[in-house]
Amino acid sequence: MNDQQNAKEFPRRQFVAVSGAVGAGTLLAGAAAMSGGTAVAASGVGDVTTPDACPTTPPPGGTGPCPPASLQGICGLPTDNDPLWHDVQYCTSGIVPPPPQPKPDCLKMTPNYIVLHGKPETTHNYLLLPSCRVTGIECPYLVTSGPPNYWHEAWETARSGGDVPVQYPNIGLGINSQGARRFNQLHIHMAGVRASTQRRLQELESQGRMATSPSQWGNPANQAAVTGSAGDRVYRILRLPNLRENLFGLLNTNVVRPNSLSMANQTMIVVPKMTATGFAGAFYVLNSDTSIHDGTSTCDYLLVYS
Known part of the structure; x- marks a missing residue:
């Protein structure tokens, strides 16, 4: 689903009871302080797999509890009425979306997240959504140690050989800001990126114009322009193994x-580094x-959906 048009919040809807996980008080204190794989080579193999109700190997990161009740004002209420939240509820609990919203195709289901088609519906446009109620990047719970590692799971799902592979020469994973998205259930886009984006990032890496440790990420020296569908935009760039x-x-x-x-x-x-032989064991963030x-504040300029 292309979020590029800035749309106001859609109301949202119900699901999952919140976890009162151990250590929630510590997490909330931190949250309050913040408020004020082998991949991508276009594989002609593999149609989208059938829904998988069985949990896979637990991802790195948390064990998947939902944001605590005290964060529902920021992270979303179980009774919210957002279209993507309706889709999550249908895939996880069988709650049929209100008309005229159609039932979604649940391409992959795990205890922590689901995968759906994006719009337009292509073989290189998918969404990964938490099975918990999480509005988006602004939810303070996401920066704690509690949630699953949704980015890792998106890559493992979208890579060549993954359960829902993105069939495009280069893969990009992305999330939009609160103001640039259209729907208000957290969703990571799993889509394509242009070959020129891949080349530009490798060129910047060879010139030493990107951070190689997280502590350098905010340094203006590691900002650079990357050309997308709206011309050149400047990004802070970090390389991770x-x-x-x-x-x-x-x-x-x-x-x-x-x-x-x-x-x-x-x-x-997130753009996995690719060479002629495949995934090169690094990620540009x-x-x-x-x-x-x-x-x-949008990822849509670099991702290819249609």
Whole structure:
């Protein structure tokens, strides 16, 4: 689903009881302080797999509890009426969406997340959504150690050989800011990126123009322009060897808080590094917002949906 048009919040809807997980008080204290694989080579193999109701190997990160009740004002209420939340409820609990919203195709289901088609519906446009009620990137719970590692799971799902492979020469994973998205259930886009984006990122890497550790991510020296569907936009670029760490937490700790920014305004795009032989064992993590010159708060300029 292309979020590029800025739309106001749609109301949302019900699901999952919140967990009063151990350590919630500590997590809330931190949250309050913040408020003010082998992949991508286009594989002609593999249609989308049938829904998988069995849990896979637990992802790195948390065990998948939902945001605590005290964060529902920011992270969404179980009684909310957002279309994507209706889709999640249908796939997890069989609750039929209200008319005229159609029933979604539940392409993959696990205890922690589901996978759906994006719009337009192509073989390189999918969405990964938490099975818990989480509005989006602004939810403070995402930067704690509690949630599953949704980025890692998106890559494992979308890569060549994954359960719902993105069939495009290069893969991109992305999330929009609160103001740039159309729907208000957290969703990571699993889509294509242009070959020119891949080349540009490898060129910047060879020039040493990107961070190689999270602590360098917010340094203006690691900002660079990348051309997308709306011309050149500037991104903060970090190279990581894997997606084992919580990217939301890394962004908050190393970029947002040191610069007195808001998580709600951030976009993130993950581009696996590819060579002629396939996945090169590294990921480019791009972040931007409108606080930087020629910055953007949407991932839609770099991702290819149709």
